Amino acid sequence: MIVTLTVHPSLDRTVSLGAPLRVGEVQTASGAREDAGGKGINVARVIRAAGVDSLAVLPLDPTDPFAAVLADADVSVRPVPVAGRARANITVTDAAGETTKINLPGVALSDDDLVALIDTVVAAARGADWLVLAGSLAPGLAPDAYVQVIRAVRDRLRAEAPRIAVDTSGPALRAVVRDARPDLIKPNDDELADLLGAPLPEAADLAEAVHVAARGLVPEAVGSALVTLGGDGAVLVTGEGAWAAAPPPTRVRSTVGAGDSSLAGYLLAASRGAEPAAALVSAIRYGSAAAALDGTQAPRESDLPTADIPVRALTR
Template sequence: MARVLTISLNPALDLTIGLPALALGEVNRTDETHLSAAGKGVNVARVLVSLGHEVVVSGFLGADNDGLFRRAFADMGVEDAFQRVPGETRINAKLAEHSGRVTDVNGPGVAIEAEAFTGFLDELDARAADESRRPDAVVIAGSLPPGISADDQAALIARLRAQGLPVWVDTSGPALASAIAAAPSGVKPNELELADWAGEPLDNEPRRLAAGLRLHQSGIEDALISAGADGVLWVSHRGAWHATPPTMTVASTVGAGDTLLAAMLHGVLEGHAPDAALRFATALSAEAVRHVGVGNSRAADFPYLQQQTRVRRLNDVDAGGALA
């Protein structure tokens, strides 16, 4: 198995609130509430650990409320390489209704000073240069905190790539556009997040395929575009592939995208056949939506979910990024 470094520049404590339906301006009664250490990179780490990989988690945490993170990392069995900074890590509220609709109320995050970011970069350089600590892949996931710009993240990607490290990115907005320009190894946007970059709604398969081919042509080795029940598109040197997930009763979509990224990276690192890798990742992401949290590959019916996941090859992709 591989050693993977996940970077969460703006992690959060997730306050997940389950309720029948959100009534604005009224008192709402909840079914459950749960406060957990989260952030997209932390969720990716959870999945990778469950699949047997050695994982190091890094980024920035507020020193004043890192207790839940410390306990979570110990329980997960990952190396905690987060840099502590003054202040509190943000708390994000996720209101999950029975219909499957999730309303996110996200804080901006703790401000990162230039000196702290420089120290973080120096530590990454030292890790990359040390064969005993050098990761086989890096995942940068989530939003950016105050003090770190989209250009800073792009420079971070370029720095890691210059050291010969595979880098996968999952972010949105201007940070996604800048990340794509820095040509990471892989990106995993959903169709809504990628639409601004593509310049049009990605509301059907031909448009998503065209966007995936553009990503691949720009130098991104693995372009992974998720579109909910419409499935997952994967464009790489292995060809253009599409997976349709099994029909699921959606309880929460929180963690499904992180599960997809982690499971696809797992398949790539382990050298699995393309159809098997995409089927596994899509099915595991589907498993995640029926409960709060990331996908569980040990679920009793997971083999059935894989069987119900339809994978088809669209065609070959040539070096120029067009269908052969």
Template sequence: MNILTVTPNPSLDRTYEVPDLARGEVLRATGERVDPGGKGVNVSRAVAAAGHHTVAVMPLGGAPGALVAELLAGQGIDVAPVPVAGPTRSNIAVAEPDGTLTKINAPGPQLSAAESELLLDTVTEHSGRADWIACCGSLPRGLTPQWYADLVARAHAAGAKVALDTSGPSLIAALRERPDVVKPNAEELAQAVGRPLATIGDAVKAAEEVRELGAGTVLASLGADGQLLVGASGTYFASAPVALVRSNVGAGDASLAGFLAAGGEGPGALAAAVAHGAAAVQLPGSVMPTPADLDPAAVTVTDAVPLDRPLTEPAS
């Protein structure tokens, strides 16, 4: 399996574990991690941790960008960097013992028109050798919401399948180019259809509407409730128990990596997605799970979707 990832707005992520987050106080961290960040970057990290080949395409600039590339290379990931003038952003996350996470995400550099085009050209250059292209995360300043749509169109023209994990206007614009898989969470799904979601049945209906707008398959993360898969092969719901949530940073990205590495369709891939996501939330910072961290036997998959079950965290 060869998975190409695209991260238009990567980051250098620092995660601090603290006993308690007290506003206005001096906090002493009990743990610290520095990781390459960004949703597509995390997908590549999870794919590599699972033993598959991955190439990570992203704009990189300045000392933070150089460190991101160095850290990824150390994890066995091939990096296809697009040099940009502005420095790669640095993000901060503060994790509390109960799993509460406070994040500060920097805006990132503003890309020029030439840098935007070079990023698209680099993706196209590597598309032909990829089983899947995972396009993930927010767009940096300088890229319009149409950028992901252009990327999907180019990838399809090269014969590649595309999984898209973004939201808002960027998602709506890209749906017109019919991405093979989209991966919203409950809030992003509610935003896409313009109404709140209170039950799993509401999420199923919203996913069906997103398919009508152009998505081939919808893999929807419903937080602690589990995940939905709505596609041509049917509708499935899957969940797994989690003993302790340590950090949810990158858990959705690990889930997408598991889904794509398992073929990207059907209940088997959904089970792999849930196993990866459940393992990721029990690891510190944005550590990606290895096969040894997974517990596939704990995952339950069913086509008898509990439509009336209220969502633990309703989406508005």
């Protein structure tokens, strides 16, 4: 079982254009779709599509139309009642794979809402393999909200507490790394630089620079780091070593949710006992598959690229 928490869910509206986006002009879309989104929900959908149990915890107003879209998403959910509608995220993609995003604000959560979410997460996470805290924090929550979740899970569940992965950015990520020592973080390269408060160091290539930067965190502050690099692949840094891999040739349709699918692919492999390099390959395959799909669809095994994905070890 893999449990996810999404405190800032979204209705993802994706509009596809047959030509590049022309700002200030009227264009006709070639297609459109709506998906229940939010990083934790995306991860849970991918996990479930792989035939592994997942459960998504999220705040949800029972009258919110988002509930109907979520019901069609084939994901098990445990909603925590709140007042207000989930935000909408608008994504415009064109035939060249360029993605433009507009993210709207969501429901503001209170301290009482956070307490209810924490209680629900603790109950859901007992005995799970992983707990994933993913996405931006909802308005109204303090930057240490994820720290509060992690402490509650570990304090109350103790030996039954799952490993904890965090995929967020900015002050929320800095608070987690400073105060909660997660088992895994999944920033991209820009988020890693922001976390460290400095540009990535000079190195032979991006993967090497990410490795050097992440070594300032792993294993002292976090157990491991999976750093996604978009079209350049990903880097995995653990206490035992570091590895880099690049994606196979991919016709990119939408990059929305690709990082979430990468995280899901890694967790699927890690929960099955895969070696780190194999788990990194799984992350690459799932991220590439998601980028080749429209909207924020959850890739299935049949969508995964079959091309060989070489992995290289990185050394200090």
